[in-house]
Amino acid sequence: xxxxxxxATDNTAAVTASEAILKGLAPDGGLFxxxxxxHLSTSFTLAKGAWxxxxxxxxxxxxxxxxxxxxxxxxRNAFSFPVPFHAEKGKDTLELYFGPTAAFKDFGARxxxxxxxxxxxxxxxxxxxxxxxxxxxxxxxxxxxHGRNHLSVKVLFPKGRVAERQRMQLTGWDGNVTSYEVDxxxxxxxxxxxxxxxxxxxxxxxxxxxINLGRLLPQMAYYVYASxxxxxxxxxxxxxxxxxxxxxxATGAYWAKAMGAPIKRIVLAANANRPLxxxxxxxxxxxxxxxxxxxxxxxVGAPSNIERLFSLFPDWESFKANVEAYSVSDDEIRRTIRExxxxxxxxxxxxxxxxxxxxRDKVEESHSVVVSTAHPAKFNDIVEKEIGREIAIPANLxxxxxxxxxxxxxxxxxxxxx
Ligand SMILES: *Cc1c(COP(=O)(O)O)cnc(C)c1O
Numbered sequence: 001x002x003x004x005x006x007x008a009t010d011n012t013a014a015v016t017a018s019e020a021i022l023k024g025l026a027p028d029g030g031l032f033x034x035x036x037x038x039h040l041s042t043s044f045t046l047a048k049g050a051w052x053x054x055x056x057x058x059x060x061x062x063x064x065x066x067x068x069x070x071x072x073x074x075x076r077n078a079f080s081f082p083v084p085f086h087a088e089k090g091k092d093t094l095e096l097y098f099g100p101t102a103a104f105k106d107f108g109a110r111x112x113x114x115x116x117x118x119x120x121x122x123x124x125x126x127x128x129x130x131x132x133x134x135x136x137x138x139x140x141x142x143x144x145x146h147g148r149n150h151l152s153v154k155v156l157f158p159k160g161r162v163a164e165r166q167r168m169q170l171t172g173w174d175g176n177v178t179s180y181e182v183d184x185x186x187x188x189x190x191x192x193x194x195x196x197x198x199x200x201x202x203x204x205x206x207x208x209x210x211i212n213l214g215r216l217l218p219q220m221a222y223y224v225y226a227s228x229x230x231x232x233x234x235x236x237x238x239x240x241x242x243x244x245x246x247x248x249x250a251t252g253a254y255w256a257k258a259m260g261a262p263i264k265r266i267v268l269a270a271n272a273n274r275p276l277x278x279x280x281x282x283x284x285x286x287x288x289x290x291x292x293x294x295x296x297x298x299x300v301g302a303p304s305n306i307e308r309l310f311s312l313f314p315d316w317e318s319f320k321a322n323v324e325a326y327s328v329s330d331d332e333i334r335r336t337i338r339e340x341x342x343x344x345x346x347x348x349x350x351x352x353x354x355x356x357x358x359x360r361d362k363v364e365e366s367h368s369v370v371v372s373t374a375h376p377a378k379f380n381d382i383v384e385k386e387i388g389r390e391i392a393i394p395a396n397l398x399x400x401x402x403x404x405x406x407x408x409x410x411x412x413x414x415x416x417x418x
Contacts, residue, residue, distance in 0.1 A: 003020045003034055004033060005030030013027070018115075021112065031211050038063075040224065041059065046229060054218065055221075056224075057261075074111065078114045083096065083098070083226065085230075096371060096372060101143050103373060108210065111214055112215050116214070121149065126204060127152075129145060130154050136374075138157060143169070146177045180407065180410050181407045182411075192412060215248065222252070223252055240263065243295065243371065245295075245300040254266060254322075258312070267326070267362065270354065271299065275288060275303060276323075277325050280320060328354040332354075348383075349375065377391045377392065
C-alpha cells in the first residue's frame with residue numbers, strides 16, 4: 001500500500017504510510033493520499049469493540065508497512081476511550097469527545113503520537129514537535145505526546161489570547177512537554193515555528209499538523225466503525241452530518257465511503273466561513289481570510305484538506321454530485337443550542353450545533369447521525385448563556401486541566417525555545 005501527493009502527476013514518488021507520517025507534507029507541498037482505496041476486509045467485525053474495528057479499518061493502509069506488526073498495539077493504546085452514539089428518536093449523535101481533551105482531535109493526535117514513537121524507537125532517533133496554538137490543537141497534541149519516548153513537544157501560545165480553560169490545558173505539563181507563553185500574537189507564534197524549521201542549525205524538528213496522514217487515517221477509521229454500527233442498528237446506510245472547517249474530519253468520512261463502508265450521504269456543516277459553500281454555488285474556488293464565529297475551531301477561510309477532496313472529485317460537476325455543504329450563522333448556532341436543550345435536555349457545543357441546524361433544515365431522512373466534535377463544557381461561556389445553567393466539566397477533561405502553570409514566558413523570538 002502506497003501514498004502519493006495530491007499534486008503528483010504519476011506515482012513514481014509514492015511512499016509508505018510510515019514515510020508519509022514522518023514527512024507530514026509531501027516534498028512538492030501537496031498532501032498525502034492513498035494511491036488507490038483498499039476494500040474493507042470481509043472478516044471485518046464489530047464484536048471486539050470500537051478500537052478493534054478501527055484497527056481493522058486501518059490494517060489495509062499499513063499492509064507491507066514497517067508498522068504493520070505494531071498497528072494493533074498502537075490502536076489499542078491510541079483509541080482507549082469509548083465512541084458512543086446518543087440516540088433521540090432515530091436522530092443519533094456520534095459523540096467523538098471522550099478522549100483526554102474532549103474533542104475528536106484526540107483520535108488523530110494520539111494515533112500520530114503512538115505511531116511516531118514506534119517509528120523513532122526502531123530508528124533510535126529523537127524528534128521535537130513544535131506547535132503554535134491559539135486554542136484546541138495545542139492541548140490535544142500536548143496530551144497525546146506527553147510521556148511518549150523519543151519525542152518532546154514545545155507548545156507556543158500567545159500571552160493573554162487564549163481562553164482560561166484552554167490555557168489550563170496547555171500550561172500544566174511536565175516531562176517531555178513544555179509550554180511557552182509568547183509575548184506576541186498567534187501570528188508571531190506561527191512565525192517562530194516557521195523560522196525554527198528554516199534554521200539549518202536545528203535538526204530533528206517536526207510538526208503534528210492536522211494534514212498529517214497519521215491524523216487523517218484514524219478519522220477514516222471511526223467512520224468505518226460508526227457506519228457499521230449504524231447499519232446494524234437501522235439496517236440502512238448512514239447519513240452523516242459533519243461540522244467542518246479544515247475538512248479533515250469530513251475527508252475521513254469520504255475515505256471510509258471509498259473503502260466500501262455503509263455510508264449513504266455525507267453532509268458538511270460550516271459556520272459563516274463559506275469557501276466550500278461558495279464553490280458549490282459558483283464553481284469558483286476562492287480561499288480567503290477567516291471570519292471569527294462562535295464555532296471557532298471551524299474558523300477557516302482556506303481549508304487545507306480541500307486538496308484531498310479535489311483529488312477525489314476533480315471537476316465541479318463530480319464535486320457537486322458528491323459534496324453537500326451548508327453554512328450556519330452565529331444566530332442559528334445560538335438558537336440551535338437552545339432548541340436542542342428545550343426539546344430533550346441534551347447539551348451540544350457550538351460546532352455540533354452547526355450540524356444539528358443542517359439536520360433540522362436540510363436532511364429529510366428519518367434516521368441520521370450528527371457528528372459531535374467536542375464536549376459542550378469546552379465552550380461553556382457560549383453554551384451556558386443559551387441553556388441557562390452551568391455545565392459540569394467531564395472527568396476526561398478535568399484530568400488535564402492543571403491549575404498550576406509551568407509555562408515559560410518568552411519574547412517572540414524562536415531562539416528562546418532552544
Ligand atoms: C477542529 C474542529 C472542527 C473542525 O474539523 P475539521 O477537520 O477542521 O473540519 C470542528 N469542531 C471542533 C470542536 C474542532 O476542534
